[in-house]
Amino acid sequence: MTTATSTTSSLAKAAGRTAAKRRTGGWEPFTVVSVIGVALFMLICLIPFWVILSGSFTDEQTLAGKGYSLIPQPFSTAAYKLIFTGPTLVSAYVASIFITVVGTVLALSITSGLSWVIARRLPYVSRPLAIFAYIPMLFAGGLVPLYLLVTQYLKLQNSYFAVILPLLVAPFLVFIQVSAFRQLPEEILDSARVDGAGEMQIFFRIGLPLSKPILAVVGLFYAVHYWNEWFTALLFMSDIHKYPLPLLLQNLISNVTFSQMLPTAAEQSTPVYQLRLALTVVTIGPILLAYPFAQRYFVKGITLGATKG
Structure with missing residues (x-):
């Protein structure tokens, strides 16, 4: 009895010290x-x-x-004076913002709808769509067929949608979202069906509101991809005034004479090295500001999509 009492007293003292340590920081x-x-x-x-x-x-x-x-x-501040003088940077910002916003909205909408159908295992539909989404992860049509499709058949050369459409669906993100949708509570979905809700109503009123974390993560991935994309724009953009920011930066880095397109005085030499760094700052700035808004969902969204439902 005495031993049990002493043991209990020791545990209580240890717990008290731990609590006191936590209170004192x-x-x-x-x-x-x-x-x-x-x-x-x-x-x-x-x-x-x-x-x-x-x-x-x-x-x-x-x-x-x-x-x-x-x-x-x-x-x-010579480089920033050159950058913010004239319409070059403004047009590049407009192009990048349009491509990023419109591309992210369209890509997230299509990816969410495709993922939902695959995740619900609907008969005669889900399996063919899953195969359709999986094949591009293994094989690609190639650069030449893509170029011919966009320029000769779709006639999208020098169009912002020439950059948006080829990147519209990322198979990897589709299956991440499929995994997240399969973790939704089946009881809630079954209750909605009992109440007479259709598949579209369940998707918009239950599926999407409960999937905000994974939507934020997938949307952020698409936004970063569209904002940083320059190779697709290099293939299909020949109008300098429609260049997005990454392509403008790439041309400036690869070709020093490209900096002469920026307005500068005749007697002043263009600060090439400083200009590259300044353009990098104004390019990465806006996309860095997007992370704090999605931070609250980011870790949870990655966790939802990383586990098997």
Whole structure:
């Protein structure tokens, strides 16, 4: 009896010390190591962005002679003055925003509908659509057939939809969303069917509202893909005023003379290195701002799509 009482007293004292430690804000060694590790990883990820940002504000002669530094010395905004003067950057932003917004909305709508039909295992429909979505993960038609289809048959050359349509359905994202849809509670869906709801009503009123995390993740993947896409635009865009931002940046990096299309004074030489970094900053800025809005759904959405339902 005495031994049991002493054991209970020891456990109570240990629990009290743990609670007191938590109240005083004491950290366990594992927590300290985790915080330090995450902080170091964050610095490793942020330093390249900071070097790009610092280089975009560094004088061109300093960049060419001494290379990059963490502090812009001497400070110069010549590249940003060139970028924001004239319609070149504005038209590129308009093209990228249109391609990203319209492409993401269309791709998310088609992917969600296709995934729902596959996930519901509807007779005579789900299996053929699953095969139809799976085959492009293994085989591709090739670059030449794609070019002929878009330019000769669809007549979409120099059209924003020439970039949107080839990337409209990503098979990998389709099956991620299928896995997420299959994890929805069957009881809720069956109750809706008993109440007389059709498949379309269940999809729009129950399926989509319960799948916000995976929709946010898939939409973010599509948005990043469309925003960063330049190769498809390179194939089908010949009008400079319809170039999206990544293609504008790619041309500037691969061909120094492309920078002459930006307005500049006759007696002033174009700051090529500084201009590349500045254009990189204005290109990646908007897409970085999209992550905080989807952050609350991101981890949960990845978890839903990564497990087998």
